[in-house]
Every structure is written in structure tokens, then in C-alpha cells.
Amino acid sequence: MLSLFLTLLLLILVGGVVSIVGAASHVTQGQASKPTLTAGSQLSSTALTAATPDTSVAVGSAITIYGKLTFHALPVTGQPVILYQSTDNATDNARWTAVNVTTTTENGNYVFARIEQERGTYYYKAVFPGGYPYDPAVSGVLTVQVGLLL
Numbered sequence: 001m002l003s004l005f006l007t008l009l010l011l012i013l014v015g016g017v018v019s020i021v022g023a024a025s026h027v028t029q030g031q032a033s034k035p036t037l038t039a040g041s042q043l044s045s046t047a048l049t050a051a052t053p054d055t056s057v058a059v060g061s062a063i064t065i066y067g068k069l070t071f072h073a074l075p076v077t078g079q080p081v082i083l084y085q086s087t088d089n090a091t092d093n094a095r096w097t098a099v100n101v102t103t104t105t106e107n108g109n110y111v112f113a114r115i116e117q118e119r120g121t122y123y124y125k126a127v128f129p130g131g132y133p134y135d136p137a138v139s140g141v142l143t144v145q146v147g148l149l150l
Helices: 002-015
Strands: 046-048 056-058 062-071 080-086 097-103 109-115 120-128 142-147
Touching: 046 120, 062 080, 062 120, 062 142, 080 109, 097 109, 109 120
Parallel strands: 056 142
Antiparallel strands: 046 062, 062 109, 080 097, 080 120, 120 142
């Protein structure tokens, strides 16, 4: 928020006039705003959640991953969310691969469906790349066991 204020102040001093159109299109009237802390302990106003009811599935079964993107605790509409997958998240040098992308709904929600064809432990995280006025955000890591039978 401070960086936004400083940017606007600089624009006013340099250009004289600043016009902001549609900057609050994600805000729902009557909701309070509150910043959240990111993993790096820096104050951020953008947050991304991820959840799954499917922590153990059979090979070939659907895995549903869903969550919400918010800015100052308010839903963010029409923004990209990328789903990343890893099979070695337990290591310090985990390799993450982008496996799907979607766009948030009018309520800031998103959903992915995955079907894995091999047994193993799969790790997923959602990533919002950011874009003015939103900071990038990363969800927590989800773990799903994929086996032959449930």
C-alpha cells in the first residue's frame, strides 16, 4: 500500500494529474480489508489459497484442487492462476512443472481437475503471477497419494 502511495505521489509530482479508472473493480461493497503475511514475512495484500478433498485416490481418478485469490481479503476476478506439480517436493531442490492454468471467477474462486496415470506421491501448489496492483502470491503445498486401489 505504501509503494502504491509513493508511486501515485511520484506520478502527481512528475505528471501533474493521475487518473485511476476501474482500479477497485474487485472490491465488494461492505467488506473490510486486511493485509496478510506471505511466506517471506513481507506484508502483502494479495493471498492465494489451495485445498483438495482428494488426499488419496486411485490411479485414473479425478483430483480436484480449488481455492481463492483475494486482495485485501476481497475477491479478485478474472486473473490467471497456474497449477504446479512436483513429485519430489520433499527435497530442497524440488522441481515444479506448470500443468494447468485457469482464471478466477467473479468471487475470486478457481478450480482444477487432474487425473494422474501413475502411482506415487504428487505435490501441488497454485501460483498467481501478480500484476498491477496485485502482488504475486503462492498457495501452500498440497499432497496427494495416488495408488492402485483405495
